[in-house]
Amino acid sequence: VVSVAAIPKMLRAASSNVVRRAALGASRGAPACHGSHVLSFHSSSRREEEASETAPAAPASKGGLFGTGLSEWFALPIGITAAVPIIKFDWYVVNEETQLAAVFIAFCVALYSQGGDAIYKSLDESAQTILKEHHEAEDKVIAALEQKLEFLQANKGQVEHFEAINALREDAYKNLNAAGAVKPQHDFKVQVEKMLNMIAAEEASNTEKAKTTLMEAATADVTSQFSSTKALKKAALDSAIDSIKGGAGGSDPVKDAFVKFFKTKAADAKKSSDDSEEKAAKAALIAKLNGVAKNEGFFFEFDAAGAPKMKV
Known part of the structure; x- marks a missing residue:
C-alpha cells in the first residue's frame, strides 16, 4: 500500500524519467547525416573529439523504460494512471x-x-x-x-651580379681616368688647329682683298693715263693692230703701264713707315680669335701683341 504523501514523489520521479527518456529518444531519432556534417565542419583542432576518443567508455545501459529493459510503451499506461489522481487531487492544475x-x-x-x-x-x-x-x-x-x-x-645570385657590376664599374672608371688624362691634350690640339685655320683663312681673305684693291687702283690709274695722253692711246692702238697682224711687235704699253704702277706701289710701300692699317687688321683678327676662344671655352687666348697665353 502506497501512502498519499509518497504519491507526489513517485509522480515527480516518474515524470522526470519520462521527460529524460523522451529527450533520449528524440536524440536517437535525429538524422545521422546532420550530426556528421556539423561535426565535420571546424577550423580548429578537434581536441574535444580526441579527448572523447581517449576517454574510458561508459557502462552500457540496458535501455527500455527507466533502464529496466522493458518497452518504452509501458510509459503510456503509467502516465495515464498517474495523471488521473494528479489532476483529481489538484496536484497539477491544467490552466x-x-x-x-x-x-x-x-x-x-x-x-x-x-x-x-x-x-x-x-x-x-x-x-x-x-x-x-x-x-x-x-x-x-x-x-x-x-x-x-x-x-x-x-x-640567390644577386650578390654575384652586384660583384660583376662593381667590377665593370671599376674598369669603366679606370678607362675614364685614362681618357681624362688624354682628353685635355686632344682638346688643346683641336683648339690650336682651329685657331690656325682661322688665321690662315683670315690672311687669305685679307690677301684677296688687298689684291682686289690693288688691281682696282691699277686699273683706274692706267685707264686715267691712257684717257688723258694721246701718245699712250696711239701706242696702245699700234700695239693692238700689230698683234692682230701677227707681227713680232714691241712692248705692250698697257702691260708696261701696269708693271710700272705695281713697281711704284712696291717702292712706296718700302719707303712708307705707316703700319696703322696692318695694326688695325691685326687687332681685328686678335679680337675675332679671342671672341671664338671665349665662346667655346678654349684653354688659351691672345694678348694685344698676338701672343697666346694659357687661362688654366
Missing part, C-alpha cells in the same frame, strides 16, 4: 500555462519535423560557403608565398 506549453511543444515538434531539413540545409550551405571562402583565401596566401619563394630563389 493557460499548460496550454501555452503544449502549443509551444507542438510548434517545436512541427518545426523540427517539417522545417528541420530546410534549416539544416541553410546553415550547412552557409557553413560550406564560409569554408570555401576560407580555402580560397588560404590558396591565395599560399600562391603569394610560393611566388615570393620563387622570387627569393631567383635572387
Whole structure:
C-alpha cells in the first residue's frame, strides 16, 4: 500500500524519467547525416573529439523504460494512471500555462519535423560557403608565398651580379681616368688647329682683298693715263693692230703701264713707315680669335701683341 504523501514523489520521479527518456529518444531519432556534417565542419583542432576518443567508455545501459529493459510503451499506461489522481487531487492544475506549453511543444515538434531539413540545409550551405571562402583565401596566401619563394630563389645570385657590376664599374672608371688624362691634350690640339685655320683663312681673305684693291687702283690709274695722253692711246692702238697682224711687235704699253704702277706701289710701300692699317687688321683678327676662344671655352687666348697665353 502506497501512502498519499509518497504519491507526489513517485509522480515527480516518474515524470522526470519520462521527460529524460523522451529527450533520449528524440536524440536517437535525429538524422545521422546532420550530426556528421556539423561535426565535420571546424577550423580548429578537434581536441574535444580526441579527448572523447581517449576517454574510458561508459557502462552500457540496458535501455527500455527507466533502464529496466522493458518497452518504452509501458510509459503510456503509467502516465495515464498517474495523471488521473494528479489532476483529481489538484496536484497539477491544467490552466493557460499548460496550454501555452503544449502549443509551444507542438510548434517545436512541427518545426523540427517539417522545417528541420530546410534549416539544416541553410546553415550547412552557409557553413560550406564560409569554408570555401576560407580555402580560397588560404590558396591565395599560399600562391603569394610560393611566388615570393620563387622570387627569393631567383635572387640567390644577386650578390654575384652586384660583384660583376662593381667590377665593370671599376674598369669603366679606370678607362675614364685614362681618357681624362688624354682628353685635355686632344682638346688643346683641336683648339690650336682651329685657331690656325682661322688665321690662315683670315690672311687669305685679307690677301684677296688687298689684291682686289690693288688691281682696282691699277686699273683706274692706267685707264686715267691712257684717257688723258694721246701718245699712250696711239701706242696702245699700234700695239693692238700689230698683234692682230701677227707681227713680232714691241712692248705692250698697257702691260708696261701696269708693271710700272705695281713697281711704284712696291717702292712706296718700302719707303712708307705707316703700319696703322696692318695694326688695325691685326687687332681685328686678335679680337675675332679671342671672341671664338671665349665662346667655346678654349684653354688659351691672345694678348694685344698676338701672343697666346694659357687661362688654366
